[in-house]
Amino acid sequence: MAKRPTKPAKTAASDDGDDAPAPKGSYKLVIVESPAKAKTITKYLGSGFKVEASKGHIRDLPPRAPKGSKQPVPGVDLDNDFEPTYEVSEDRKAQVTALKKLAKGAGEIWFATDLDREGEAIAWHLAELLGVDPLKAKRVEFDEITRTAILKAFEEPRPIDINRVNAQQARRILDRIVGYEVSPVLWKKVAGGLSAGRVQSVALKLIVDREREIRAFQPDEYWKVEAAMTPDAAKGAALAKDWNTFMARRDDRHKGPTVKEQSAWLAERNGIECELVQVGGKPLDLGREVPKYEDHPDFG
Secondary structure (H helix, E strand, C coil): CCCCCCCCCEECCCCCCCCCCCCCCCEEEEEECCHHHHHHHHHHHCCCEEEEECCCCCEECCCCCCCCCCCCCCCEECCCCCEEEEEECHHHHHHHHHHHHHHHCEEEEEECCCCCHHHHHHHHHHHHHHCCCHHHCEECCCCCCCHHHHHHHHHCCECCCHHHHHHHHHHHHHHHHHHHHHHHHHHHHCCCCCCCCHHHHHHHHHHHHHHHHHHHCCCCCCCCCEEEECCCHHHHHHHHHHHHHHHCCCCCCCCCCCHHHHHHHHHHCCCEEEECCEECCEECCCCCCCCCCCCCCCCC
16 A cells, blocks of 8 residues: 555655755745646735745656666565655756745745645645645645635645545556556557556456457347237228338338338327237247247237
8 A cells, every 4th residue: 555644755866855844934835736826826815925836746756766676666665565765756856946945935835736636645745845744734725716715725724635645646656566567568469668557457458358258259140029019909900001011112222211210100100119028927039949939828
């Protein structure tokens, strides 16, 4: 399972190591994901806040294992409770440095990342990098970018939800494990460059199972007993003649009346389509050989 909140995840050497708690300052730092959101939220919160964007995820499992390592799945210790090791993404190092500088001058740090599991995990990664206890962090969430929603959210901060964080970590770790174990099989059996994750693997299994069903299918002849009927017995003979004439029609492609046309013809004449499904309370199964129901006491 994913790492436990009381045991910080290992951080690769690419982090700059400056994890000291932020001292009190003259402003409150708010971290969101999107730069566009940062500009809008700044207008609503006022001058006492500085709003900065993380620009999405800032840490992730390393793309490859260190040189000389025999770790089959980079960043995931399969022998020690799937313990993850994270590193700051190459394209986020400058952003992390900027956030750490802002954090040093902040009196408070607020995390306003998206309200899904990914957003919760981003808040947790930020808290770890900035030296903030996730259980004492000021986490706010809102589902609309309006003054009312944002101000209300900042009146009701909460700690970072570790259960959501672990749910996201479990998803990410599972993706990595499945990807590194299954993708090489695809390269050998299908084509190079393909990748497999937890979702693709399930979809692939569904496709394979369905294909096996198709290949194992044995065509078999079967029969149905259908009839067009009318509740008015007096009109039955005349309608039967008209029905046969109607069904004998052919269009310029030599095709008979469509199912829609047949249904319309019957509806206009108060007729109904019927299928024989039971005889004497037992399901009718003609199969290849037509059974002789003439001798059945309820037949006729």
